[in-house]
Amino acid sequence: GAGVSQSPRYKVAKRGQDVALRCDPISGHVSLFWYQQALGQGPEFLTYFQNEAQLDKSGLPSDRFFAERPEGSVSTLKIQRTQQEDSAVYLCASSFERGHYSNQPQHFGDGTRLSIL
Amino acid sequence: KNQVEQSPQSLIILEGKNCTLQCNYTVSPFSNLRWYKQDTGRGPVSLTIMTFSENTKSNGRYTATLDADTKQSSLHITASQLSDSASYICVVSSDPSGGSYIPTFGRGTSLIVHP
Numbered sequence: 001g002a003g004v005s006q007s008p009r010y011k012v013a014k015r016g017q018d019v020a021l022r023c024d025p026i027s028g029h030v031s032l033f034w035y036q037q038a039l040g041q042g043p044e045f046l047t048y049f050q051n052e053a054q055l056d057k058s059g060l061p062s063d064r065f066f067a068e069r070p071e072g073s074v075s076t077l078k079i080q081r082t083q084q085e086d087s088a089v090y091l092c093a094s095s096f097e098r099g100h101y102s103n104q105p106q107h108f109g110d111g112t113r114l115s116i117l
Numbered sequence: 118k119n120q121v122e123q124s125p126q127s128l129i130i131l132e133g134k135n136c137t138l139q140c141n142y143t144v145s146p147f148s149n150l151r152w153y154k155q156d157t158g159r160g161p162v163s164l165t166i167m168t169f170s171e172n173t174k175s176n177g178r179y180t181a182t183l184d185a186d187t188k189q190s191s192l193h194i195t196a197s198q199l200s201d202s203a204s205y206i207c208v209v210s211s212d213p214s215g216g217s218y219i220p221t222f223g224r225g226t227s228l229i230v231h232p
Contacts, residue, residue: 004160035222042121042206042222043161056219091160105151108160 002026004109006092012115013082021077021112025094032075033106034067035091043091049075082116089113119144121209121223129229134197138226140190140207148210152181152192155204155225164192164205194228202230 005024013019025032031050035043036059045059051072060067064082069075079086093106121142130136142150149168153161165174165181167190174181178195194201204225211219 040224042208042224044222045219048219058219093160105163105166108153108162110158110160 004092004094004107006090006109006112008112009110010113010115012117014117015082015084017082018078018080019082019114021079021090021114023075023077023092023094023109025073025075025092026096026107027073029094029096029107031095031097031106032069033093033095034075034077035093036061037089037091037111039088046077046090079114082114084116087114087116119209119211119219119221121207121221123205123207123223123226125226126224127227127229129231130197132197132199132230132232136194136197136228138192138194138205138207138228140192140209140223142188142190142207142209142221142223144188144209144211144221146211147185147188150181150183150190151208151210151220152179152190153206153208155206157203161206197228197230199230199232202228204228 007022033048034046037043047057047067049069064080066078089111091111093108095104095106097104124139151166152164155161164179167174167183172183180193183190204227206225207223208220
Protein backbone atom coordinates (compact mmCIF):
# COMPACT_ATOMS: atom_id res chain seq x y z
CA GLY A 1 0.00 0.00 0.00
CA ALA A 2 0.94 3.63 -0.32
CA GLY A 3 0.59 4.61 3.32
CA VAL A 4 2.08 3.73 6.69
CA SER A 5 0.75 0.40 7.86
CA GLN A 6 0.57 -0.67 11.49
CA SER A 7 -0.32 -4.05 12.92
CA PRO A 8 -2.15 -5.28 14.77
CA ARG A 9 -4.85 -2.61 14.83
CA TYR A 10 -6.00 -3.80 18.22
CA LYS A 11 -4.12 -5.72 20.87
CA VAL A 12 -5.40 -6.93 24.21
CA ALA A 13 -2.91 -8.39 26.67
CA LYS A 14 -2.86 -9.36 30.31
CA ARG A 15 -0.72 -7.37 32.69
CA GLY A 16 2.79 -8.77 32.70
CA GLN A 17 2.74 -10.09 29.15
CA ASP A 18 5.12 -8.87 26.45
CA VAL A 19 3.74 -7.28 23.26
CA ALA A 20 5.23 -6.36 19.90
CA LEU A 21 3.79 -3.69 17.63
CA ARG A 22 4.79 -3.44 13.99
CA CYS A 23 5.15 -0.46 11.68
CA ASP A 24 5.64 -0.60 7.91
CA PRO A 25 6.62 2.91 6.80
CA ILE A 26 6.21 4.33 3.32
CA SER A 27 8.85 2.84 1.05
CA GLY A 28 11.96 5.00 0.85
CA HIS A 29 11.16 7.09 3.90
CA VAL A 30 14.26 7.76 5.92
CA SER A 31 12.73 8.94 9.18
CA LEU A 32 10.46 6.89 11.41
CA PHE A 33 8.82 8.00 14.64
CA TRP A 34 6.84 6.27 17.36
CA TYR A 35 4.30 8.11 19.47
CA GLN A 36 2.03 7.18 22.34
CA GLN A 37 -1.46 8.72 22.45
CA ALA A 38 -3.58 8.41 25.56
CA LEU A 39 -7.34 8.81 25.31
CA GLY A 40 -8.27 12.45 24.75
CA GLN A 41 -4.66 13.57 24.55
CA GLY A 42 -2.29 14.55 21.80
CA PRO A 43 0.44 12.12 20.74
CA GLU A 44 3.64 12.09 22.78
CA PHE A 45 7.03 11.39 21.24
CA LEU A 46 8.63 8.06 22.10
CA THR A 47 11.55 7.50 19.75
CA TYR A 48 13.01 8.44 16.36
CA PHE A 49 14.96 6.46 13.74
CA GLN A 50 16.95 7.74 10.81
CA ASN A 51 17.26 4.66 8.61
CA GLU A 52 18.38 1.90 11.02
CA ALA A 53 19.90 4.24 13.57
CA GLN A 54 17.88 5.09 16.65
CA LEU A 55 18.90 8.71 17.10
CA ASP A 56 16.59 9.62 19.94
CA LYS A 57 14.83 7.44 22.47
CA SER A 58 14.34 10.03 25.15
CA GLY A 59 10.57 9.66 25.11
CA LEU A 60 10.49 5.96 26.01
CA PRO A 61 8.80 5.90 29.44
CA SER A 62 10.80 3.05 30.93
CA ASP A 63 13.34 0.37 30.14
CA ARG A 64 10.40 -1.96 29.46
CA PHE A 65 10.00 -0.19 26.13
CA PHE A 66 12.31 -1.11 23.28
CA ALA A 67 12.21 -0.18 19.59
CA GLU A 68 14.23 -1.38 16.64
CA ARG A 69 14.47 -0.87 12.90
CA PRO A 70 17.24 -3.31 11.92
CA GLU A 71 17.15 -2.88 8.15
CA GLY A 72 16.01 0.71 8.00
CA SER A 73 12.46 -0.09 6.92
CA VAL A 74 10.05 -2.03 9.15
CA SER A 75 10.13 -1.09 12.83
CA THR A 76 8.95 -2.93 15.92
CA LEU A 77 8.03 -1.42 19.26
CA LYS A 78 8.24 -3.97 22.05
CA ILE A 79 6.83 -3.55 25.51
CA GLN A 80 7.91 -6.03 28.16
CA ARG A 81 6.00 -6.89 31.32
CA THR A 82 3.10 -4.68 30.32
CA GLN A 83 1.34 -2.53 32.91
CA GLN A 84 -2.15 -1.03 32.81
CA GLU A 85 -0.72 2.44 32.29
CA ASP A 86 0.71 1.22 28.98
CA SER A 87 -2.83 1.15 27.57
CA ALA A 88 -2.90 3.70 24.75
CA VAL A 89 -2.82 4.07 20.99
CA TYR A 90 0.68 3.68 19.59
CA LEU A 91 1.19 5.68 16.40
CA CYS A 92 3.97 5.31 13.89
CA ALA A 93 4.90 8.02 11.39
CA SER A 94 7.44 8.28 8.60
CA SER A 95 8.83 11.09 6.50
CA PHE A 96 11.01 11.27 3.43
CA GLU A 97 13.73 13.53 4.71
CA ARG A 98 15.93 13.14 7.70
CA GLY A 99 14.18 14.27 10.87
CA HIS A 100 16.79 16.94 11.44
CA TYR A 101 15.42 18.72 8.36
CA SER A 102 11.90 18.54 9.52
CA ASN A 103 9.92 20.61 7.06
CA GLN A 104 8.47 17.61 5.35
CA PRO A 105 5.10 16.21 6.43
CA GLN A 106 4.99 13.17 8.62
CA HIS A 107 2.72 10.42 7.36
CA PHE A 108 0.97 8.57 10.17
CA GLY A 109 -0.40 5.09 10.37
CA ASP A 110 -3.77 4.49 12.01
CA GLY A 111 -2.12 3.16 15.14
CA THR A 112 -2.33 0.10 17.33
CA ARG A 113 -4.81 0.38 20.17
CA LEU A 114 -3.28 -1.49 23.10
CA SER A 115 -5.40 -2.50 26.08
CA ILE A 116 -3.80 -4.06 29.13
CA LEU A 117 -6.17 -5.96 31.40
CA LYS B 118 9.80 23.03 29.20
CA ASN B 119 8.41 23.11 25.66
CA GLN B 120 4.63 23.37 25.67
CA VAL B 121 1.81 23.71 23.15
CA GLU B 122 -1.58 24.91 24.36
CA GLN B 123 -4.68 24.72 22.19
CA SER B 124 -8.03 26.39 22.57
CA PRO B 125 -10.87 25.84 22.70
CA GLN B 126 -10.75 22.26 23.96
CA SER B 127 -13.93 21.54 22.02
CA LEU B 128 -16.14 23.40 19.61
CA ILE B 129 -19.56 22.77 18.08
CA ILE B 130 -20.62 24.68 14.97
CA LEU B 131 -23.30 24.43 12.31
CA GLU B 132 -22.50 23.21 8.84
CA GLY B 133 -21.49 26.04 6.55
CA LYS B 134 -20.15 28.27 9.32
CA ASN B 135 -16.54 29.36 9.74
CA CYS B 136 -14.42 28.75 12.82
CA THR B 137 -10.95 29.52 14.15
CA LEU B 138 -8.82 27.33 16.38
CA GLN B 139 -5.96 28.70 18.44
CA CYS B 140 -2.49 27.41 19.31
CA ASN B 141 0.00 29.05 21.69
CA TYR B 142 3.46 27.61 22.16
CA THR B 143 6.59 28.08 24.21
CA VAL B 144 8.85 25.82 22.12
CA SER B 145 12.29 27.29 21.65
CA PRO B 146 14.25 27.50 19.46
CA PHE B 147 11.48 27.31 16.89
CA SER B 148 11.77 25.27 13.69
CA ASN B 149 8.27 24.78 12.31
CA LEU B 150 4.60 24.53 13.23
CA ARG B 151 2.19 21.99 11.80
CA TRP B 152 -1.54 21.51 11.96
CA TYR B 153 -2.95 18.00 11.72
CA LYS B 154 -6.49 16.67 11.39
CA GLN B 155 -7.21 13.44 13.24
CA ASP B 156 -10.43 11.56 12.60
CA THR B 157 -11.64 9.21 15.33
CA GLY B 158 -9.73 5.96 15.23
CA ARG B 159 -7.32 7.16 12.56
CA GLY B 160 -3.85 8.61 12.47
CA PRO B 161 -3.28 12.36 12.10
CA VAL B 162 -3.18 13.80 8.59
CA SER B 163 -1.03 16.83 7.80
CA LEU B 164 -2.88 20.02 6.84
CA THR B 165 -0.19 22.72 6.85
CA ILE B 166 3.46 23.22 7.74
CA MET B 167 4.89 26.68 8.44
CA THR B 168 8.45 27.76 9.08
CA PHE B 169 9.63 30.88 10.89
CA SER B 170 9.47 33.05 7.77
CA GLU B 171 5.93 32.08 6.80
CA ASN B 172 2.93 33.78 8.37
CA THR B 173 0.12 32.15 6.43
CA LYS B 174 -0.46 28.89 4.61
CA SER B 175 -3.62 27.61 2.95
CA ASN B 176 -4.84 24.15 2.08
CA GLY B 177 -8.27 24.31 0.50
CA ARG B 178 -10.74 25.55 3.10
CA TYR B 179 -8.06 25.47 5.80
CA THR B 180 -5.88 28.55 6.41
CA ALA B 181 -3.19 28.60 9.06
CA THR B 182 -1.50 31.73 10.36
CA LEU B 183 1.66 32.07 12.40
CA ASP B 184 2.92 34.96 14.52
CA ALA B 185 6.41 33.95 15.58
CA ASP B 186 6.81 37.06 17.73
CA THR B 187 3.85 36.27 19.97
CA LYS B 188 4.26 32.51 19.46
CA GLN B 189 0.70 32.06 18.34
CA SER B 190 -0.93 30.23 15.47
CA SER B 191 -4.49 29.87 14.31
CA LEU B 192 -6.30 27.49 11.98
CA HIS B 193 -9.29 28.97 10.19
CA ILE B 194 -11.84 26.66 8.61
CA THR B 195 -14.11 28.19 6.01
CA ALA B 196 -17.60 26.96 5.09
CA SER B 197 -17.42 23.97 7.41
CA GLN B 198 -18.60 20.56 6.27
CA LEU B 199 -19.76 17.55 8.26
CA SER B 200 -16.53 15.79 7.32
CA ASP B 201 -14.57 18.49 9.17
CA SER B 202 -15.68 16.89 12.46
CA ALA B 203 -12.39 15.70 13.94
CA SER B 204 -9.62 16.62 16.37
CA TYR B 205 -7.22 19.31 15.16
CA ILE B 206 -3.74 19.07 16.58
CA CYS B 207 -1.04 21.76 16.63
CA VAL B 208 2.55 20.49 16.64
CA VAL B 209 5.65 22.62 17.11
CA SER B 210 9.17 21.39 16.43
CA SER B 211 12.42 22.69 17.84
CA ASP B 212 15.37 23.82 15.76
CA PRO B 213 17.36 20.60 15.37
CA SER B 214 20.75 22.29 15.29
CA GLY B 215 21.01 21.96 19.01
CA GLY B 216 20.41 18.24 19.05
CA SER B 217 17.76 15.74 18.19
CA TYR B 218 14.38 16.42 16.68
CA ILE B 219 11.47 16.17 19.11
CA PRO B 220 8.07 17.57 18.18
CA THR B 221 5.76 18.87 20.90
CA PHE B 222 2.07 18.13 20.37
CA GLY B 223 -0.91 20.02 21.68
CA ARG B 224 -3.86 18.12 23.13
CA GLY B 225 -6.02 19.07 20.18
CA THR B 226 -9.33 20.83 19.64
CA SER B 227 -12.31 18.56 19.11
CA LEU B 228 -14.54 20.05 16.41
CA ILE B 229 -18.09 18.84 15.84
CA VAL B 230 -19.98 20.12 12.81
CA HIS B 231 -23.74 19.71 13.04
CA PRO B 232 -26.08 19.68 10.01
